[in-house]
Amino acid sequence: MNIKCQYANRSKTSVLLTVEGVLQGQSVNLLVDPGPGVDVDGLLGQDEYLTGILLTHLHMDHYATLGENMRDGAPVYTSQTNIDLLDVAVDDANNFVDTAIDKSEIKRSATPVDDGVTIGGKIDITAVPAGHTPGAIGFYLELSSGGETESILITGDFTRRPVAGYPGLPPVDADLVVLTGATEADFEDNLTEAVATTIRQGLSGSPALVTATALNAVHFATVLGTAIEEGDFEMGVSVVGKAAKMLDKLDLTPPHVTAIPKYAPEAVLSENPITITGPDLPTEGGARKLFRQIKDDPNAGAILLSGDEEADIGSYNCTLNQFRFSNHPTETTVDEYIELVNPREIYLTHQKGSELRRYRDKYSAIVWAPRERKCYTLYRNGEWVAPFWVKDKAAKHLLKTTQERSNIEFRPAEGHTLDALDDVSLAAEGLDMSSITFSKPSHPVDAKYNTTSGAEPKPIRTDGAVAETPTAENTPPAPKSERVLEIESAIAHLEELKEEITDDTTVATVEKVTSKHVLLRPINGGTEGIAAGDTIEIGRSRS
Structure with missing residues (x-):
C-alpha cells in the first residue's frame, strides 16, 4: 500500500489524497475541499479516476470549484448538516464566484458520512466534529491492505471549542494528520x-x-x-x-x-x-x-x-x-492537539511561504510542508517515509518515538455526535x-426605529452605558444638520487632498456643484462647464 498527497491549489486549502494497493487495478483518489483554483483534471492521469470529494465545510474558500470538479460519478462525502445547507450555499457561490454549480448534480452526488461509509471494503471513512462553523467536519480514514492498517485524520478548518453548539474537534488516534495550519490568536x-x-x-x-x-x-x-x-x-x-x-x-x-x-x-x-x-x-x-x-x-x-x-x-x-x-484555533491549541494525538506524520495545509515552513521542525513527528505542488509519497510498502529535507537519522528517531509512545486510543465513532448540543455554553x-457589564435599561427595548417616519432615534453613548433620558443636566447636543455634515465631510476631504498635493499640480474631484458654490475649482474660477464628478487640475502657486 502506498499513500500519496499533493496540494491541489495555490492557497493550499485543497489537497488530493491518493491510496494505491487497496483496490484491484486502480488507485483511490480523494479530493479534499475543492477551493479556488482547483482543476482535478490536471491532477489525475488519463487512466485515473476521481473516487470521491471530501467536503469539510461550507466556507467559499473550501468549495468554490465544487461544480467544476465533479467527475467520474464521484460522491461528495460530507455531513448531513452540510447537505442540508448546500442549496443556500450554492446560491451564494453562484452569486459571488465566477462559476456555476449545478445543484441537481450535487444532490445526486451528496453522500452523508455521519454513520460512516466504506470504499471497496478497504477504506472506512468516519466523520468527526470539527467546530469552526456549524456543520463542519473532519474525516477519519482507516486503510487496510495485506495485513497493514493505517489511519489518517483530515482536520479541515477546525477549533477545539464548539461553535453555535456544534462540538469541536476531538482527539483521535491517527498515524497521519492532514492538518490545517491556519490559526487565529484574537x-x-x-x-x-x-x-x-x-x-x-x-x-x-x-x-x-x-x-x-x-x-x-x-x-x-x-x-x-x-x-x-x-x-x-x-x-x-x-x-x-x-x-x-x-x-x-x-x-x-x-x-x-x-x-x-x-x-x-x-x-x-x-x-x-x-x-x-x-x-x-x-x-x-x-x-x-x-x-x-x-x-x-x-x-x-x-x-x-x-x-x-x-x-x-x-x-x-x-x-x-x-x-x-476568523474562527480558527490559537497556535498553542494546534501545538497541544498535535502533542496529544502524537501522529507519525503531519501534512500541513492552509498555509503558504514562511508560515508553512515554520512548521517543519516544530513537532516530534515527520512534517510535510513542501513549497511545490508536487505529489509526494508519505507511506510506501509498509513504512512511513520522510521528505528529502529531513535527514535519515532524524527521521528514524522521530518515527521510533511515535511508535513507542501513544497518548490516546480513541476511535471517532465512540461517544461523539456531529449534531448541535441542546445548550450553548458561552x-x-x-x-x-x-x-459585558454595562447597565441595562429600566424597560425592554422594543421596535422603535422607523426608517420612513422621520422620528429622531435615541442618542447613543460611547462609554458603554445606555443613553439616559435627557434632563437639564444631561441633555445631549442636537443632531447635526445635513448641511453641517456635508461641510465637515468636505473639510475632511480637503485635508486628505492637501496631503497629496505635489510641488507642481494635483488632481481633485468636484464633490458638489451648486449655482453659487463649487467644492474645488481652477485658479481662474467659475462654475461654467463644471459638473459633479469632474476631474480637474489645480495649479499650485510658487513664491
Whole structure:
C-alpha cells in the first residue's frame, strides 16, 4: 500500500489524497475541499479516476470549484448538516464566484458520512466534529491492505471549542494528520468585543446592523441571542436573508432570535433593535439594501464581522465597528492537539511561504510542508517515509518515538455526535460574559426605529452605558444638520487632498456643484462647464 498527497491549489486549502494497493487495478483518489483554483483534471492521469470529494465545510474558500470538479460519478462525502445547507450555499457561490454549480448534480452526488461509509471494503471513512462553523467536519480514514492498517485524520478548518453548539474537534488516534495550519490568536477577544458592541448599540434605541457571511452570521446570532438571554437584556435580534435560511435549515432556535428569510428593506430594521445579515461587506448583496437605511444616521451602528479589514465601503455617518471574525484555533491549541494525538506524520495545509515552513521542525513527528505542488509519497510498502529535507537519522528517531509512545486510543465513532448540543455554553464558545457589564435599561427595548417616519432615534453613548433620558443636566447636543455634515465631510476631504498635493499640480474631484458654490475649482474660477464628478487640475502657486 502506498499513500500519496499533493496540494491541489495555490492557497493550499485543497489537497488530493491518493491510496494505491487497496483496490484491484486502480488507485483511490480523494479530493479534499475543492477551493479556488482547483482543476482535478490536471491532477489525475488519463487512466485515473476521481473516487470521491471530501467536503469539510461550507466556507467559499473550501468549495468554490465544487461544480467544476465533479467527475467520474464521484460522491461528495460530507455531513448531513452540510447537505442540508448546500442549496443556500450554492446560491451564494453562484452569486459571488465566477462559476456555476449545478445543484441537481450535487444532490445526486451528496453522500452523508455521519454513520460512516466504506470504499471497496478497504477504506472506512468516519466523520468527526470539527467546530469552526456549524456543520463542519473532519474525516477519519482507516486503510487496510495485506495485513497493514493505517489511519489518517483530515482536520479541515477546525477549533477545539464548539461553535453555535456544534462540538469541536476531538482527539483521535491517527498515524497521519492532514492538518490545517491556519490559526487565529484574537478570535475570542474579537467575539466578546463584537457581542458587547452589538448589545450596547441595541440598548441605545437606535438600530444595530451586523454584517457577516451567512454561516458566520448564524454562529454570531446564536452566541449573541444566548448572551442576551443570560444577561437579561430583553431585546430581539432579526436574522435576515440567506443567513435566516441557513438558521432554519439547521433547526437552531437561539433565544431572542427571529429568522426572516424574505424581507422588505424599508421595514425589517423596525422589527428588532439588532439585525444580522450577509454578506460581510455592507456594500454588497442584501446587506447593501439595509446599510442604505442607516448609513446616514449618526446614532445608528454598523458592526462588520469580516476578514477584509481594509475594505472601502464609501461614505457614511453612522458608527462603524469592524471585527476580524476568523474562527480558527490559537497556535498553542494546534501545538497541544498535535502533542496529544502524537501522529507519525503531519501534512500541513492552509498555509503558504514562511508560515508553512515554520512548521517543519516544530513537532516530534515527520512534517510535510513542501513549497511545490508536487505529489509526494508519505507511506510506501509498509513504512512511513520522510521528505528529502529531513535527514535519515532524524527521521528514524522521530518515527521510533511515535511508535513507542501513544497518548490516546480513541476511535471517532465512540461517544461523539456531529449534531448541535441542546445548550450553548458561552464560556466554551470563547465569550467572556463577565466583561459585558454595562447597565441595562429600566424597560425592554422594543421596535422603535422607523426608517420612513422621520422620528429622531435615541442618542447613543460611547462609554458603554445606555443613553439616559435627557434632563437639564444631561441633555445631549442636537443632531447635526445635513448641511453641517456635508461641510465637515468636505473639510475632511480637503485635508486628505492637501496631503497629496505635489510641488507642481494635483488632481481633485468636484464633490458638489451648486449655482453659487463649487467644492474645488481652477485658479481662474467659475462654475461654467463644471459638473459633479469632474476631474480637474489645480495649479499650485510658487513664491
